[in-house]
Every structure is written in structure tokens, then in C-alpha cells.
Amino acid sequence: MRLLKRFTSVFALMLVASLLIGSVESLANSSGTERYTYTYDCWDVDRESPDAYSVTRTITGANFPCGSFKGPQGLYVVGNEMYVADTGNNRLVHFTYKNDNFVYVEQITGYTNQQGQNVKLKNPQDCYVTEGGEIYIADTGNNLIVHLDKNKKLIKTIGKPNDSTYEEKSFLPQHIVVDSSNRIFAQVQNINKGFMEFDSQGGFTGYVGASEVTYDFFQYLWKMVATKEQRAQMELFVPTEYSNLCLDSEGFIYATISNFDGTVESADPIRKLNAKGTDILVRNGYNDPYGDLRYTTEGELCDPSKFVDITCLPNDVYYALDNNKGRIFAYDFQGNMLYAFGGHGYKAGYFMNPSAIEDMGDSLLVVDQNLGNITQFTLTEYGRLINEGLSLYKEGEYDGSADTWRKVLKLNGNYDQAYIGIGRALLRQEHYQEAMEYFSLKLDDENYSKAYKLYRKEWFEDNIKIILILLAVIILLCFGIGFVKKARREVEKG
Numbered sequence: 001m002r003l004l005k006r007f008t009s010v011f012a013l014m015l016v017a018s019l020l021i022g023s024v025e026s027l028a029n030s031s032g033t034e035r036y037t038y039t040y041d042c043w044d045v046d047r048e049s050p051d052a053y054s055v056t057r058t059i060t061g062a063n064f065p066c067g068s069f070k071g072p073q074g075l076y077v078v079g080n081e082m083y084v085a086d087t088g089n090n091r092l093v094h095f096t097y098k099n100d101n102f103v104y105v106e107q108i109t110g111y112t113n114q115q116g117q118n119v120k121l122k123n124p125q126d127c128y129v130t131e132g133g134e135i136y137i138a139d140t141g142n143n144l145i146v147h148l149d150k151n152k153k154l155i156k157t158i159g160k161p162n163d164s165t166y167e168e169k170s171f172l173p174q175h176i177v178v179d180s181s182n183r184i185f186a187q188v189q190n191i192n193k194g195f196m197e198f199d200s201q202g203g204f205t206g207y208v209g210a211s212e213v214t215y216d217f218f219q220y221l222w223k224m225v226a227t228k229e230q231r232a233q234m235e236l237f238v239p240t241e242y243s244n245l246c247l248d249s250e251g252f253i254y255a256t257i258s259n260f261d262g263t264v265e266s267a268d269p270i271r272k273l274n275a276k277g278t279d280i281l282v283r284n285g286y287n288d289p290y291g292d293l294r295y296t297t298e299g300e301l302c303d304p305s306k307f308v309d310i311t312c313l314p315n316d317v318y319y320a321l322d323n324n325k326g327r328i329f330a331y332d333f334q335g336n337m338l339y340a341f342g343g344h345g346y347k348a349g350y351f352m353n354p355s356a357i358e359d360m361g362d363s364l365l366v367v368d369q370n371l372g373n374i375t376q377f378t379l380t381e382y383g384r385l386i387n388e389g390l391s392l393y394k395e396g397e398y399d400g401s402a403d404t405w406r407k408v409l410k411l412n413g414n415y416d417q418a419y420i421g422i423g424r425a426l427l428r429q430e431h432y433q434e435a436m437e438y439f440s441l442k443l444d445d446e447n448y449s450k451a452y453k454l455y456r457k458e459w460f461e462d463n464i465k466i467i468l469i470l471l472a473v474i475i476l477l478c479f480g481i482g483f484v485k486k487a488r489r490e491v492e493k494g
Contacts, residue, residue, distance in 0.1 A: 036349065037341040041416050042286055042443040044293050049412050052330070052339045052383030053364060055348040059095075059374040061086075064104040066093050069372040074126030074138070074175070075356040075365060081105075082358075082365065083135070084374065085124045092127055092137065097360065108135070111146065111154045121146075126175040126356075136184065138173040145173050145186060147202070158184070161204035165193070177247045185245060185253060192241040194277060195253070209242070209255060209277040240267065244356075248272075248312040252280070256307035256320060264290045264304035270320055270331075284446060285336040286416075291322050291329050292340070305329070309357045311364075315391040319357055319364060326351040328366070332390050336417055339386075342366075349375065382411050389421050398425040416442045427451050432458060 037051045061069045061084075070088030077083075080097040086107075094105040110120040122141025129135050133150030145158040160171035172189035173196075179185070182200035185208060194210035243258035253273040260267035270289045272281035287293060291305025306324040313319075316333035326345075330338040343350050353370035362384070364377040379387065385408045392401035402425035408418040423438030424447065432455035439448035460467075 036343075037339050039339045039415070039417075040286065040293060040337055041414065044286065046293075047414055049339055049415065050382040051341065051380050052386065053328075053341060053377035054380050056363065056376040056378045058348065059102060059376065060372060061093065064095075064102075066091075066104055066107050069093070069374075071369050072367050072372060072374070073355045073369055074124070075358045075367045075374070076127050076129055077358040077360045077365065078129045078131060080360070081129065082360065083127050083129055084367070085126050085138070085356075087123050087125055087140075087369075088372075090121050090123065090141075092121070092124060092135070108137075108148075108152060111148060111152065113154060113157070125173075128176050128178050130178065136176055136178055138176050138186070140172050140174060140189075143171040143173075145176060145184065145198075145202075156202050158198055158202040161196070163204050165207070166191075166204070175244050177245055177253070179247060179251050187242050187245055190241070195242060195245060195255070207277075209253065209271070209273040209279070243307065244309045246310050246312055248316065248318075249314045254310045254312050254318055256310050258306040258308050258323065269305070269307050270310065270318075281335065282333060283335040285331070285334060287337070289320070289329070289331045289335050289337065291320070291327070292325065308355060311357050311359050313359055313387070315387060315394055317387060317390060319359070321354050321357040321366065323354055326354055328357065328364070332417070333394070336420070338417060339383075346371075349377070351375070382408070385411070386417070389418075393421065393425060393428075396428075398428045401425045402429075420444050420447065423447060423451070427454075430454075430458075 037049050037053075038046050039049050041047050061067055066086075067089075069084065069086050071086075072084050073087045074085030075082070076085075082095045082097065082102065084093040084095070086093050090109060092108040094107065095102045096105050097103075108121070110118055113119050119142070121137065121139050123139075124137050125140045126138040127135060134155070135146075135148045135150075135152070137146040137148070139146045143159060147155040147157070149155055160166065160168075168188075168190055173186045174189050175187040177185050183205075184198040184202075185195045186198070188196050191207075194207035197205045197208050199205050240257050240260045243256045245253050245255045248254060255271045255273060257267055257269045257271075260269065265288060267290070268279065268281075268288070269291070270281060271279040274280050281289075283289065291307065295304050296302050303324055305320075305322040305327070307320045308323040309321040311319050317338065318331055320329045320331070322329060322342075325343065327340050327342040329340045332338055341349070342354075344352065346352070351366065351368045351371070353368060354366055355369040356367040358365045362379040366375045366377070367373075368375065385404055389401050389404035389408060392398075392404060402422050405418045405421040405425070408415055408421075412418070419438045419442045423435045423444065426432075426435035426438065427447065427450065432451045435451040436448055436455060439445075439451060
């Protein structure tokens, strides 16, 4: 894609440059305009689009027996059950979703330990609930991970590991997930070696997904010649610390990074980790998934996107929550940006300090720590068609996927991913030439190359007989011409 852009005409580049200047200004002021949902086209220009999600309601807790939330930081959804880590009130609040409404169930403020003592939760920042109802709590203020059964009885607690690799004085778990083997993965404050892994009994087994060390090359050279005292004053070269994690339907960990050295492009702020902790996230979009492509150096919208949470749908669409700009970014399984929406503000659909995101069926739930509320977004027809087109493609229903993407184009004729979606479906249907036309329209050179290679192979196979006949004719003509010339020379000599 980048190579194709470089060789585009000078006139087109000048035109795009003028558009970019205008789009930077519009992005920088987006929180004060009517703009809500947007995406980037094949020229990296931001384009307004129909809303993929609309605001259904805002939940503050004030209308429920639990009372208002105070600085909530975590959220977890299993089925129709929603658990809020109401950090400032030292509790978990449990709701269930029935008949398009949330119903208060209970609040969890503590538990009874093995000694029969009542222990109160202290600043819990996150929780994870199994389908069987067991609850894992990141009880940050008490330096514990707490495991309760479905009756809220204590099963075990996990504290600071007695391991030489753990050098922190305190144990501050902030976010946790539990896989199908009951292994616990925790993002712990000030730990930059990756996620901490515990077995089903609570024993510490090591770190997963340690981020690569990032550093400035010139600073590294200076360290080589600096004195001991100078080196002591320099910043240490340490791996980047993760900010959050979630599990997809296959048990892979999706992870986010909000603080990093260097550029956001090199930091890979969204990652997908396999069992070995290797990043296997597919990045085949126009740009890698790192949020907004452009940002200012000062003002309200300075600095790149900083993701603080992530959630993943069964069709591998994932949503990353940007705390810096108060936005939600949606990506498909190929790393294509589907759309982004939100911003900083007080009106519906905007946030001041978003801290957590979860999906519940056709809804997204976003926690705002400062405002003490949860915003429920529901898919619009436009958003539903996008998800349906991706789901059908993954299920092998290529005809249905292409038809769905054509419906998307009727709602947004400039939507690049609809053209690419139709092209991918045609490619799978072995309609290579038609697929090439759709990929060409949106400068998708990678998929275009795949389609062209297959089209060339198909064309060669279909025309091999004609090619062989033509070759045979050419060879016979060459022999014939040579024979005639030779005969003429002999006649002339004779």
C-alpha cells in the first residue's frame, strides 16, 4: 500500500495534502462539533460516516438500590450479567439485563476469610466472572486477587508471589482474566515483564507476553561511554507496561499498551498473544491499529491514542478504548479500521475519563471513571450490517457476505471496507477479475496481488491449448522460413 501511494501522481498528492490540513483542524476540534463517527479512507483522510452505534442509556447507579457509583474503573459482562468494579465505593455491583433494562441484583463488599474474619474489599479495580458464576476480583487496595464461588464464599486469595523475579514491594493487581484451564492472567501495576500468570491453585508460574525493550539509539551509544554516575541518572531501558487485557472466544489474549517510549507506530499498542506470549495480531490494513493517525503536539488532543481497555466479539471484531481522546476504535480480524466514535465532553456518547469497555450482545458498555457512569451503546442498522458482513465471511458464506457489503454501500458509498469486503468475497468465490476491480478501487495492493496471481494462473490454464498451438505454429513457421531460405540459396548457387 505504501509503495503504491509513493508512485501516485504529484497532482493527487497535492490534493490529498490540502485535504489533510483541513482534516487535522477538524479532528482537533471534533469534540466541539456535531461530528460523531468517522473512519479513514485509502488516502488516510478521515471521513464522516453513519453512526455504527447509538446511545441507548446512561447508568449512574442513582436509580438503583446500590446508589451512585464513585470512580468506577472495571467492568465485566458474562451472558446478560454485568459486574461493575465500583472502586471508590469499595465494592462490586451486580446487574442483570432483562427485557431491554438493567435490573439491580446485589453488591459485593467483602468476604469471610479462612479464619472466619470479615474482610472488606478495598479499591477493587476489576473482576472476572466465569459462566458458572465464580468471581475473581482484583482487590487492588488489599494487594490480593480474591476468588469466590457462586455463593460468594471464599475459595482462595492470591497475594504477592514469593519469587525472585518479582521485585516490587507491593502487589497491585489491576486487571485479570481467567482462561478455560482456570489459569489466571493479571496485569499488575509497575510490572513491565508482561502479564503475571497463576495456575488454577493460585501458584505463580511466570510472565506472559513480555514487551520488547524500546530505547533511543543515540541514548544507547551515550550509555556506552558515560561514567557510572551519568548512567545512574539516565532512564533505564525497560520493557513497556501493559494497560489491560481480555480473552477472545478462542482463548487468545488481546492486550493494550497506553504508555510507551518512541512512536505509537513502533509500540504496537494493540496485541494478540498466543499461549507462548507471541504477538500474532494480523495487521493487513492500510495502517496498523493504533488509533488516530494524526495528532497534535499540544492542546486538548495532543499525543497519540492511549488504549486502556479492549473487548473482542465472536467474529474477531475488537474495540479499543482510547482514554486520551475519549474514543472507541473498531477493527476487523485483518486489522482494518472499521470506524471510530466518541470524544471528550459531557453530552451523551462522550466521555471525560473512560476506563473500561465490554460488549453485551448488540451493545457496548463503557465506564467513565470521572463521571461515575456507564454508557450503553446499541448497534445501528449500519453497524449491524458491517458486523454481519464480517461474520458471514468468516463462516464461509461468501455470497451472503458480498450481498451484505453491497447493502452497506447503499448507506455509505465511500466506505472502503465495503469495497474490500466485496472483493474478498469475490476472491473466495474464484471471481478473480471482478475482485481485482474492487481492490483496485481502494488501492488494496496486497489483496489485488493475490487476486492477480490467481487470475493469471487461471487464465494460463484456460488458454494453455491456444498457447501451445500458437507456439507450435510459430516454431513451424520458423522452420518453414528457414527451409525456404535454404532452398532459395541452393537454387541461386546452382
